[in-house]
Amino acid sequence: MYRTYRYSPPASPGEAAIGAKIMAQSFVVAVEQEQTYVDTLGHDHLRLVRHGDDILGGLVLLPMGQWFGGQRVTMTGVGSVAIAPQGREQGAATFLMGAAVQEMAQAGVPISTLYPAVQRLYHQVGYGLGGTYCLWDIATAQIPEQRPSLDLYPLYPIALDPHQLLQVDRQLSWGQTHPGGLDRHPFLWQRLVNPGEGDSFAYGLGSSQSPQGYVIYRQNRDRYGPTTLTIQAWAAASQVAIASLWAFFAQHRSQIDRIQWTGGVVDPLAMALPEQRASLRSSTQWMTRIVTVETALAQRGYPHGLAVELHLDIQDPLVDTNQGRFVLTVRDGRGQVAPGGRGDLVVPIDALATLFTGLRSAQALRTLGRIDATPAAASLATVLFAGDSPWMADFF
Template identity: 40%
Template sequence: MTAQFEYSTLADPQDIQQLIYILEQCFITGGGGEEAYINLIGVENFRIIRGFGQLVGGLATLDMGQWWGGVRVPMTGIAAVGIAPEYRGSGAAIALMQQMLKELYARGIPLSALYPSIQSLYRKVGYEQGGSWCNWEVSTKSIQVREQPLPLQPIVSINHQVFHQLYQQQAKLTHGYLDRHPAIWERLIQPDEKETFYAYFIGTKDQPEGYILFSQHSKEDGTILRIKDWVILTVVAAQTFWSFLASHRSQIDQVRWRSSVTDSLTLLLPEQTAKLKNTMRWLLRVVDVVKALEMRGYPSGIETELHLEIQDNLLTGNNGKFILSVANGRGEVTKGGKGELQLDVRELAPLYTSLFAPYHLQIAGKLHGTETAISAATQIFAGSSPWMADFF
């Protein structure tokens, strides 16, 4: 089955209804959920693909930012990628992603990220594993942190604007964290129909040192406190966080939250009782090599250069040799150089995010480099394990 595909924005009311129908079938939803999602993201932020004389699929784009090395880099998140089942395998999904990436490149967007339903599709257009999304769980009875150095202030009127300043302080220091899209904030603070939502500042109302947003659920296997979002900026805030959760032990069996694969908060627990409940990796695509390398932050104590040779079969402006010069925590890219580190743009993603060290990528056959280049790349891309708290 072959076809010529046409990529465009979403505007026509009939197209909107057809895309809603496709997405409801793709994501097993109904009751107006997909229509509400399109309205939340904004019709103007959807892209569609036509083939065989009709609309066959579409996706959502979320323009936001991501923190790398303490610097915000513009990033477009891709969500709700859906192709009508009768046209899967026709090339429609690949065409949709290729055209979307060309659009992002033309707009000067450095990065794109997504959560894959099937990894192989997105690898074909240059995405690769970039970081983790993890759910942790701990029994309230095992927390055993009693000291509560700070007060907790209930937030009665919940508006995401009140959390922004605190969130950005933590996001800036967290490798891979989002500068969230308004729609992500909106969904975060809107409770589901069957849940009650609670929010507290940790510390005084005038000078909070963090916050916690959560809901409570009664399941067949026990009661669960699900933390929807959290910010912890100081050690006393961390102690208060755990003490507050421990105080729920008479009503709540388990606490669940999202954090890094290596969650430093668990160091405050007396025993290794916190467990990773599940984890997956999101994918990153370096859309514009020069912009991506120049806009992120780097370790401040190094001054070196890395000679790269990049291959990008889709976005040809990324092809060629580049010199990345790093000093004072910032990078500058010039064309040319020795090309001592050779890799596909796909393999640039886990190097860029510090998900894997250059040596391990080389062992996996994902890049080739001289000893000098591997050493320089190891210094340049040193960083904590990248993660996101948000699924989009």
């Protein structure tokens, strides 16, 4: 039975505290930790769902960016979706997420991305699978010994300046070579340099005048288990830069037993090793929603050297302005969208997300019955959205 719910930001710090408490209980973390999270982020990032006077749950909106086709697409991350146990399985989360999508659409947000604990919930409001997030691991003894060909210099004192890392990240245009990569929210940068437990270390590659990459990592000594170096974030401008990172990690081998990192199922760090010695420990998939069709398709990048039109017919029961026919015109690697056209490729909004990120090709989606398209439109869309397998190293 669906009840009548309301959606809004917290009206007072007290309401934000109730939301934080429900999130803490739902994610099995200390209330104080969750309260600090929502206070640091700002209560204007919080949304609550109510039934009558009761606050039943909430979520957090994180405005940032994500790279697709070599271009930054404005993206709102959704996190901490939580409903108090007494309010569950009655449609509260579906209402909350639906209202959040409509709010984002009204604000013109192009896309939204999240990590689903319950995939069905997000499918119902138009999110589709977007890319991978994998945990990789290798014994340091398995890394070939060599000297880094690029210098590494400490980015100290790290706790003072996440902005410095952000600048290096921007200078390298790391995301341009890495579909799905995050242009992090300042809170996520802050969390990288100040994780709350243990110390973070950060090194630049090359020189500060001409950075070739960076790495941020933590170390953990387990009295009874392996001592681990966990890479929290990295970027590298070239294969030489990646090889220098590996050589740097190998230099930790007298005390560090294992190196761990998060990346993609097709992972550039793992693939830079001469042998397939790294193990894929776990793999999950994030989901993306095309919130505003016109801006999402216009902000993404496309292959250069094409001048083509793709005629889409989009089905979006939740956001009226996305519903119907659109023509995507691609020229010089950029796209423009106008209403109308023949509707050669009929696509529900969740499948459009999977196509948009490049996780599945239009031809594969057609074979699976997820889209309905003329053979010519399916093969054109396959080319337009093709790229490396999308992945993200950050969890939020």
